[in-house]
Amino acid sequence: MSSQRLNLLSFSGKTKILHMTWMAFFISFVVWFNHAPLMMVIAKTLGMNNSEIKTILILNVALTIPARIVIGILVDKFGPKRTYSTLLAAGSVPCFMFAFATSFEQLALARFLLGFIGAGFVIGIRMVGEWFPAKQVGIAEGIYGGWGNFGSAAAAGALPALALIYGGDEGWRYAIATTGVIALIYSVVYFFSVSDTPKGSTYFKPKKAGAMEVTSIWDLFFYILMSVPLYATLSLLTWKLSPTGANLLSNGAALSIYTGIWVLFLYNVYKIIHVNEEHLQHPIEEIHKYKFKQVAILDLAYFITFGSELAVVSMLPLFFFDTFHESHGITMVEAGLLGGSFAFINLVARPIGGWISDKFGRKLSLSIFVLGLSVGYFCMSMIDSEWPIALAVLVTMSCSCFVSGGCGAVYAIVPLIKRRMTGQIAGMVGAYGNVGGVLFLTILSFVTPAVFFVVIAAVALSVLIAVQFIDEPKGHMAEVQEDGTVEMIELN
Template identity: 80%
Template sequence: MSSTQFNLFSFTGKMKILHMSWLAFFISFVVWFNHAPLMLVIAENLKLSQSEIKTILILNVALTIPARIAIGILVDKFGPKRTYSTLLAIGSIPCFMFAAADDFQQLALARFLMGFVGAGFVIGIRMVGEWFPARQLGIAEGIYGGWGNFGSAAAAIALPTLALAFGGDNGWRYAIACTGVMALAYSVVYFFSVSDTPKGSTYFKPKKAGAMEVTSIWDLFFYILMTIPLYAALTLLTWKLSPAGMKLLSDGSVIGIYIGIWLLFLYNLYKIVHVNEEHLTQPIEEIHKYKFKQVAILDLAYLVTFGSELAVVSMLPLFFHETFKQTGITTVQAGLLASSFAFMNLVARPGGGWLSDKYGRKLSLSICVIGCAVGYAVMSQINSQWSIVLAFAVTFLCSFFVQAGCGAVYAMVPLIKRRMTGQIAGMVGAYGNVGGVTFLTVLSFVTPEVFFLTIAATAVVVAIAVQFIEEPSGHMAEVMEDGSVAMIEVV
């Protein structure tokens, strides 16, 4: 490491890598969510129906689940420098496609492809994990995740103003195209400004690409079991667009997509077995073993933290407006109140990471998930009899535990197995999207009160699961190119 100090205002060594990486994540989220604040203008300009608008919003997240898995594999194989630069450059293409679209079909295709940009988060987790020691990893990953996540809020603030500055019917096009230019330019800057590891360090890669290595036959079955919900979530998304849901796809199209999803699952199953069959037939030394339950529990923790954040941020403005409309609250004011949930990312994610570094990763994650359960249980009781100030305070406090929980999850991800950090981060991140899809589907059938209670109950179950996670300790072993073993400190 270039320095043992953590100086946030430094722009050299590992701190330069942190700042360059959170900015890459920030830009990827600006691009990914560049449509949201301009959607009403786009809909008016291109004469979109309400069902078409909803389709665009769903398509924006559809590809992100498999993309996070794929990006995790790519970053472990090719390194974060090349992977992040390539993702930003390629991500600018659907951005320009969306800006130039003249009808719903073109918009839908561009938005579907844009979902791949949402996987950029995974890359920086591996990059930051390479540069920071375990005792600083939580706060470093928290800053990376929290400040980068703010890109969606920055898009909501800046892009309408930019569109107005350009003016005319095409102002939204120029504003969105500007985000594509920004991503393309930064892909070059990032490539020439960072390196995958500190000088003299080794970038460890998996022996085979395509799936995670596990170290026991039972973990192989566990891995396969934990893969199923990823494809189930894609199936659920397809159902929402089917004649039984929003009636936006024909029966034939839906059946074709279902078949495609589960054929992809079978291919994934083949890769999992292929990657693991050879080494599982031979004895594995104890120092090279890790427990897949660590990954599985973090999957569930991110499902309930980031997954609930995705769902709640989507429904909170309307919930506040409907609950307090008799007080005269406007849609703008309701939106501002609801935005506090996302704004907490700036401090709460780093806070969760810092708590993990300071007081232990298992304890911090336990407190955050329990805080989520209590927070959502209290939010379920919000009604028109409450004061707006009290409702805001409860929401603000709940959001702190949610975002801090996200930080606590990724404070532990890079400490499981270094050469597979990208793949582990990808799977955990994909579970966050699974949670968002699942909770929003629940919301479509129940009242907000039951919706919040459902998340609270899920958090209770996850809090119990977290008690079975093992605190990272000692060292993890990786094999050097010359066959020698490197021991990497995890405390």
């Protein structure tokens, strides 16, 4: 069956799995972003100041970076059915903690823990990759990512209304708790409605848990090198909370966190070496080899696509307000709606990005999307108060098409590298998206929006060069059955 004949109106077989899984992702994002539209009301209830509000926003993403790595390991070991169901159920606990917190400290702890549910995205990548063949995996992953990602927008639209329905000064508590109840119920529904693989298929697992297997000594060093930015980003987040940043951590507390982060890095290096040392001492058959550069390039591609999207979505409403408030008289609400146009396009553009990747080739498609977003951000850097608002929105949405399409193109390749490690690969690639968001927002705190857009455009051109070194998935990948027989999985 070609990707053009994927029947989304069906609710059986692999299409049922796709619908059930994007809904799980959708709910996880509703829970992850349930605070955003209600933040001002929450702050008023608990008497929070601006620094404390910023702290909550930072804590919301802090745990997601390591969580995506951990979830990738767990999904490869235990399967997506059990992992997604467990994550949704476990995620409801800090959701209830947040809803009924009575102090800033309780609120902050709950928000920090809720960052773990943001890693749910990784699980569905493995699930969809198991159920869809290579010629359909791009559009399927695109639908999963694009439709599920809309959960953040759904939370923004539905939760304020739900809080009003509950009524009272603390209606927000019941609105947020409702999302926890939904996650808890759906965790049970998901567990009893899906299976990890189609009937008769094998769910391949890594030989050892704790880190990805690599197939050459140089890839081992490359893997360790590519892990450094993940821990550096956690250090950057700590710096933002330290006395030199938001001044919400003491020097002693910040130093303790820095130490913990890099001790964790050293432990990660130990696990990488431990997982790989034995099999790298023996010759590895050519059919079992893969190139870690494929993962590294996808890390960079998601860094610029999803990373820039995270950053731009966060700053765009204020950018439109500051740019057009005096010249065109737009309100903050109107600016928010205009800014939301950047993320809204995800619903369509991400699946289209995956479909184009299926149809016209993975490397070519990713190259076009990265080049397009570079041009798009450069055009956005020229937006000023003299521009017609309609033209500014058109340029913004055009850029967003390439950004979201690029996200779809990245995850059209992820399941085609090494099947038994798809979760870990998806986790590392996804973590790099968060790294990009943190880094670009940090850059924004030092420069003007115009320079910010130019920086993203320039970084995208560097990533475009890297993309030219990725290998087009073709032929077959080999996985070993429990009885020792080799199964060849088609890649094109």
